[in-house]
Amino acid sequence: MFESLRELRKGVEIAVHEDISDNEQTVYRPYASTIASSASGTKTITDLTGKTNISDKVTYKGFTPGGTYRATATLYKTNGTQIMNDGKPVTNSVTFTPKESNGTIKVPLTFKTDSLSAGEAVVIFENIYDVATDEEISKGVQFKDIEIVRHNDLKNKDQTLKVEPYIPKTGGETSPVMVIGLLILCSAAGPLALALRVKRGAKCRAPQRSRRKPDGNSLSSFLKRRRQACNSRVWRNWSP
Secondary structure (H helix, E strand, O other): OOEEEEEOOOOEEEEEEOOOOOHHHOOOOOEEEEEEEEOOOOOEEOOOOOEEEEEEEEEEEOOOOOOOEEEEEEEEEOOOOEOEEOOEEOEEEEEEOOOOOOEEEEEEEEEEOOOOOOOOEEEEEEEEEEOOOHHHHHHOOOOOOEEEEEEOOOOOHHHEEEEOOOOOOOOOOOOHHHHHHHHHHHHHHHHHHHHHHHHHHOOOOOOOOOOOOOOHHHHHHHHHHHHHHHHHHHHHHOOO
16 A cells, blocks of 8 residues: 655645565555365265264455464255264365464364265355454454355355265176286195195006015116106196
8 A cells, every 4th residue: 555645735745665675564455266085085975874084174365364264064965965073064174374374274164964966966155254352352353254255156166075985896807816816826836736646546456576585786776767667657747
């Protein structure tokens, strides 16, 4: 704001204050943008069996550091029906005092989802107020809370969450765990087949012995030939 002081009778300018960078003469217009999301950070509500948590992230600019503000979030269906829990509106307020002009806060909402159906959508209305503190009221500066931001648009995509219940997938698709299990079974099939072949091929005929009583050397030779015959029989019967 520029200021000029003139003497009326003479029409002479006696003081002027025209500094575009003077914070004392600057009036900031409060601004805020909002984005709704589920507890997992998505734009969908998947649990329709109990309670769910969502939140509205408020990014504000031009707020007065040290001032007191209140952000209030209220939940509606996109057809304009206000969502109720136990006969009360689903709403929550967060009062905050910014340390700087620009910043962010989150307004959480926890509610029962039994009134929602698949295919519907919900939208969060956000209203932000400049709160009249006791000190401001006593000094006559501000006597009531003043609404400075209003986001009440049923078609606002940033404030909308879709209702898409989670449905476990069955049949048709093979999970990674199943694939890994099949690979393990296949890798074990080769050694298992070999073991079975060895077991079946272990019964083999011994080489024909001489009718005469064997001495130590001939007995050792006989056992050696028996092992060779068994091994030869096993490998002939095995196939991968």
